[in-house]
Amino acid sequence: MTGKREKQLKRATLEMSLKPFKSLEQTAVDEVCAEALRQWKPLLDIAESASMLLWISDGSEILTWNGRETDSFEWAKYIGFANEEYFSHIQDRDNPRIARLYTANPPDMTYGDLKRIVASFKRIADERFGIRLEVGATFDAGPEFAYSDFKYKAHPEINRAELGGRYVALKADYTVVCTWSKLKQDCSSYAAYPDGIPEGTPFGEFFGKQCASFLPALGFDYIWFSNGFALSYFPWTYLGANYDGTNIPLADHAELSANVLSFWDLFKRECPDYRVEIRGTNFGTGMDLAKDCIPMLQLYEKNYLEYPAPNSPWGALNFDFGLEMTGYMSRIAELPGETFPYRFYPNDPWFWQNPWFDLYDREAHDIYCPLSVARVNESGETESPGVIEILTIDTEKGELVEEGPAEIVPHIRRALKDRPDEPGLLTWLYPFRELHHAAASPNDRSGMIFFHDWFVRNAINEGLPLNTVVGTDVFFSMKEEAVGKLRDTILFVATGWLEGEQAEAVANYVRRGGQVLLYGAVRDANLLELLRLQSAPPLEGEFEYRLSGRADGLEQEDTRASKLRHYGLIGDGGLSERLAGGADAHTALVCEVRQGEEDRAFALSRSLPEWNGGRAGWVRGSLPFEPSGITHLPVRQAAEWSDASIAVRSVLEHFGYTIMQSKYDQSSASALLFVKRHDNAFFFVGCKKDTSVSFRLRFPDGEPVITGQTAVIGHGCAAYALDRTFHEECRVFAEQIGPSQVSCREMSAMPTRRKQSVRQLAVSGLADAVLTVYPPLAALEADLVELRAEHTDGEPIPFERKGNKIVARSVSGSVSITW
Template sequence: MKRLILEISLKPFHDSSPAAMADVIRGILRQWDRLIRSAEKISFLLWTAEGSEILDYKGRMDDEIQWAKWIGIANDSPAHSWDPGRRTLHSSRWLYREDASVWTYARLRDLVASLKTIGQEVTGLPVTVGTIFDPGPEFAESSFKYERHPEINKGDIMGACQWVHCAATLRGDAGSYAGFPQGIPDGTTLGTFLGRQSDHFFRDLGIDYLWLSNGFGYSLDSWNVTGEVFDGDRFDLANVEGVNASILRFWEDFRRECPSVPIETRGSNLSTGMDLASDAAPVREIFRGGYGVTAPVNSPWAALNGDYGLEIVGWLSHIAELPEGSAVPFRYYIHDPWWLNSPWLDRYGREPHDIYLPLACSRLEADGTPRQPDSVALLTIDDSYGRMPDEVPGEITPHLLRALADFPDQPGLVTWVYPFDEYHDWTLGNPTRISEVFFGDWFIRGAVNAGFPLNTVVSTRNLVSSGTSPFAGTILVSPAPPEDSAWADTLVQHVESGGRLLLYGPLDHLDARIAKWLDARPAPAIAGEVHFTTTLRPDAGEQVPGKMLVRELTSGGGVGVALPARDDVEVLATVERDGETRSFALARRLPAGGTVAWVRGAFCADVKAITARLPEADDPAEWFPAERLMRWMLQVFGYEITYVKPAGKLIDPLLLAARRDNGWFFSGYWPSTSVRLGWRFPEGVPIPVGCDVLFTGDGSGQMHLPKAWHRECRVFVTQPESGEVSCREQYSGEIGISRRLLVTGLKDARVTFLPQVGTSPAFTLNDAYLGLGTPVPSEKSGPGIVAHHVTGDLLISW
């Protein structure tokens, strides 16, 4: 990695003596030595307070800082109906230790200098130090936000008027500040004030960069499905332009006062399309406005709510396009210094799924090649008591290094074509399509949570630049491309050259060439409660509900595609209401060899019934979740991924399918380990290294899997008989052989092997000693090598 970022609070530095400070710093560098040796430079991101130390700064080094010395909410919180006795951390606060020390600006300046000096001395690497600005009331007391200037708190996250909006303006203030020694003039924008204060603060204390936390700078309510232009009942189209302009003004004002300090951002917990549709967030303009900003990291929210589909879709949408010169940042949540939890130890239960899932994800550059994350940030290396237990770096470091080593070098099973520019145009230039923008990302989030194996994203701009050749081995997944667009031209060329395309969403603006392929003709739209049917193979043992809710407002309209008249267009799902039937999923294999398919989809959740700031999903036992159809549609392309659930209402697992060095690398999260995976690929049933697969007699295979897993797979088997087939790593035992895999349990099997690039494997059968068995004839087939009618144990050596 180019950069390792160690995020830390001030809690470990209780002893103010220089020697004690140096001991803590050296201890940190010892703990993280293995990761540090894999980096080109390191950074420390200080969670000193929550940014009020910048707002309050008067230029006096001896002033005391109200720092983040609390466990629980630092500022007064409104009473919660569910906690009348104020017993929880969201209602009250506790000092992390009764003798919490005093911090001044001078002491903070000395810590910054020591981190740089000792860090470079020990590691030999360049060291930078950053600090944060957070809009909320969580971390440190703030008289500036909640007593002197409550007018800047426009958002209702964590209570009414508790969340700072970047577009706020300040009332006049006669107090003296570093950037405003004569006081704050009435009507000063927060961007102007924070920018000027930051310029003084960073220069005086030697801090190198600023981290904008929790969506600050992008939207008002960065945790909510609703926002300034969407309240759950309507999209406020008249308000879009004003909200957009007010956020951009913050960036203009901030950079006018603080032109050179690098800015890194958390972004929201949601996605680009979600932020656009709910808050008119000008992500494109922020990225391309020359503001010196880095693209947002993956959200740590999934550790709290288990919504890994939202984390993956949000991150892919945020890195589909990048600001000029931006890194691709990855962040992992190991400790929480405020809320008395350490996710690696408790929320994740020491399971590495939130390492392997996002690090199986990649964006494609303009030439179609994947871009590896440039930085790894760890939030935080200390816990709520300021402790830094050795077992945490010892346990997570191998997983991080393995995930980075296995990072994809080509597109995965499916590649999301993300309309970054078009979504902005449809929201900010032509807001009548804002409902489609809202629907698109929420639908794909639901599909990923239902097991749709999405790990690769390419923006429409990079898709057009790279042409069709990088996508020959992947299924492109895209909203309907508009008529006569370069986006549509590229998708048409992709299919005409034998490629595979899966469209989703409304087809009102679909390019005529693709519409003709699918015989997709408009019909009066139906919506509301509809009768649903499908011919696709469902998950084993699961009853498919015969009805579904289609909400026009949040689904980009109703379902308005007539049944096709052509015999060569396959109808895979329909919806019906009041005797009117409409196409819901279609597919066609073109004579030239390409395949195009489409799923209409629906937003199968209620925005009004929010329980955790997210939509409340329709009960899948009563209503069919349309998002699940995306995984089932892979059957059209020869991929079967199904789940066998022994009981109802079990959560769907997540499965990602990445490619590296001509092999597959599967990563999964199994909320219930009693759910079995059933699968089959065009090459056969995958047999990952170190796994056992039960063939069921119908050509597919089933596996029991742990909570979190990450496996290489190069062997695929097709055989008619049932039984267990396994793949194990074997030792070399022979000069010139670097690896061996042993595949056991084969019965008249067709075995496809995907060799590492530049290798020539040998197949031998029933080896008594490594390499001395009977040679097995094989033949080249595309990227693989195939052996036929294999019975027994096959040793593959190279």
């Protein structure tokens, strides 16, 4: 790729199976390579480099590699579940989900053919497109992608996980490769073991040596560990070796984390020269720590990874985008290298779904929502992903469907163009290091760690606008100037890990004018004093739930849940907080719970005059999960029990943000809403599973007047329906007493008597309003912003600049805003 303009990305990665290569004639191979790259060139053009990640088989082609390029290997030439006996949902041989050939006569694939394909991609990329292309190999631990004699016949022992002197499992049928397993003796010849595998060879050593031979011999540049491989033996469920849905902890943390780390030590010892990239599990850092004691901190510190795992693609299948966003932010809070990836899931080369065309229904919410995420660095600046990965560019039939990239790439490019350049409304202070230390502490904190991430997942699914994260290592090393860049965001901080000097630092941040919203059990004396709370005996079980703050509107009011069921095991202990002392004009109790004669504070907001505008909010939080058997995701309690994460949005109102939703009844799925900042504008980003849900919005500057939208302003909150997927800019807010229908339209950038404009917004319908506008900072600094009555040649409307915004008073009718 050439060009003098700075590229938006460090790298763009395309992922593809071998299915498009229906002929292995060299001209046919070249044509497939060229077509794949041509279709996605608009994405490749904005990256400094590119890579092609090849989904060859399930990784067994590496395990069985013996150094002979003339040998054939089993490849992923199927649609459906291979090794079907390992899936309990497939009970008979006639089940249509059993793997079948994707085409009548798939080619026989040799290692030499694979080497030619790798070389062809690199050559075509260079000669025809001027692109520097890497090619990556893949390894998947599971049974579904391709039939594997090595995994399930020759060496089934690698699919068993020994822990604490016994084998652990959640299902009798479905198993994956256990990275700390040891191989039995095998007299067959392998590239790294020409005389056979000795008895008791650690899998990590064997796999590392095989990769050290396979990767350079066939021209690969790196390897990708798929679907939680090398991290968890239970990558597909929220349960694990340390939590079975009923009991936690179950495992010895030191043993389990050492087992995981032992694979990496052995693998990197035997294969030190090749980069490893990971897909990760479907869960967040804290979730993985709580269930499987995954030592991600050590993997970072040992420089075993250059990038964290990307966002999980699971949301396309289950619409659990709160889980995707939570996991994503938890992974990027601290980085092992310089940047982080984002991954999009348009096609599936193994199964029947091609999400862009079916599950997403050509809606781009899984582009705009994850790409609204930003991490904050030590300078207080926001960072967006520097790597974009596309899983995959071909379908289960081996098709390269041109409509896909033609429709998808413009959304990606727009999301990158409008990437966040300052923190959003809320910034999650993520204790990446502290959670690892808590997991390893003698006093087990697994329940606190479990609660830490899962509560946030629930809150996001219930509409919490959280899409910015800063790690504690970063935050506590920031200089004063960098901390000052967080003045317009609310720090969202769990209390479970917050104690001692760190708790004091957060309390002092509030007292110096900062805004913090805490969640979880409060035990530290500094925080108890800050929030005016005192400790009482912990309670769990069933409670009356009383929310005094504003709540979502329900058309069927009688469906509103008014009870809470709290399990201390996964809820950071029992409910033990009460207000200290009598009435206090500076403390607002937003929610409380009652059990018999006992009451507990559940949510509050507090701000003292001497805090110079600082405010502390708090929500105790609880998880509405039932103890259950083996499931992929937690089982929600019955509808009569509240999801207490909704209370976070009620507390936000005390910070000046009303973000409420109107629904048919309690069971209506909440819309996801995120607010990112770009070029001084606010962008409302999100999606709706239930399109009947609408919003009621108010910000500290008044009611938002979204560009291209109309709303009734003057009732206290502006009501908006918004689309199923939305990515809407807002630069205008209005505050007025009498209601009127107000709209904001994009107009032609007409010149004024002072300047040649580059943009014009027309706002109409105002009635004696206080109008607040957030123009681009460059235009504001250059004094290029004009407000005129009716049109660009109308009477000037006086305004006052206040920091990064301008404010005009007593404005009625129509206004032309130009810069």
